Amino acid sequence: MQIKNFKIDGTLKELTEHRMRELPLACYETTIHDNIHGYIPLHWHNEFQFVYLVKGEAMFQINEINIKVEKGEGLFINSGCVHMAREENNSGCTYICLNVAPNFVLSQELYTTLVAPYVEATNIPFLHLLPTETWANNILTSLLKINQIIKSCPPFFEIDICVQLAFIWKNLIMNGITLEHEQKEMRKNQRIKQMLNWIHLHYDEKILLDDIAEAGKISRSECCRYFKRMLNTTPLTYVSEYRIQKSLILLQQPDSNVTDVAYQVGFNSTSYFIEKFRKWMNMTPLAYKKLKNH
Known part of the structure; x- marks a missing residue:
């Protein structure tokens, strides 16, 4: 499924409810030029966003920073960060996009100490996920697995997704970034x-x-x-x-x-x-x- 017309409110907050029936997450396969604007317009949402490029290349803007992402690479975009994407070089850019509520990546008991500080950090609007980095490659691999799990819906697939999310978050915080709150x-x-x-x-x-x-x-x-x-x-x-x-x-x-x-x-x-x-x-x-x- 792809969202082709982003509905946003006055603050650019996306109004789409990113969830499956059972879980507060959604996974899309997006081709940029299929959007009504020909690009992904500026917007933000409370969910974390994980991106994996399966074809082409794109220029993403997150807050005031531009970052070029190529096939096989990905992004982590933090909650509340304004972002957009444009295809580069008519490459037919297609990417897998996972939006997930921050309070769902780990259990409630762990959210306050292991998730909330990253949501609130002002120095992590995004992370560029490069397959040459072990921690980032683990995240990209799990993202592909979640996309496949959602497509096939095996028995107890909800548990499989939760396992992959916990693995993603563990690798992200193992990256060793020092958090700042300005x-x-x-x-x-x-x-x-x-x-x-x-x-x-x-x-x-x-x-x-x-x-x-x-x-x-x-x-x-x-x-x-x-x-x-x-x-x-x-x-x-x-x-x-x-x-x-x-x-x-x-x-x-x-x-x-x-x-x-x-x-x-x-x-x-x-x-x-x-x-x-x-x-x-x-x-x-x-x-x-x-x-x-x-």
């Missing part, structure tokens, strides 16, 4: 989510840089630095790109037209909407509409 970093993550939340609630209105900065309770210049560091863009460029994202769904409706969609998502000029759309999607809104309708 209040400044926590405030930074909270402020960027506040500003994104404001944009997502008001994207169809006139938006000024002052409005975005006020949402994060910071100055205009600091607001620009936040967006540059964490999203590698400017606040107003992010607004335009988010409007384009919202327009993709509207353009697929049979009775929609380009001008109406432009104004619905907050552009005050059809020509400006077309210019920005072409820059972002490498085609005009009308060409995109015809492609999707076909």
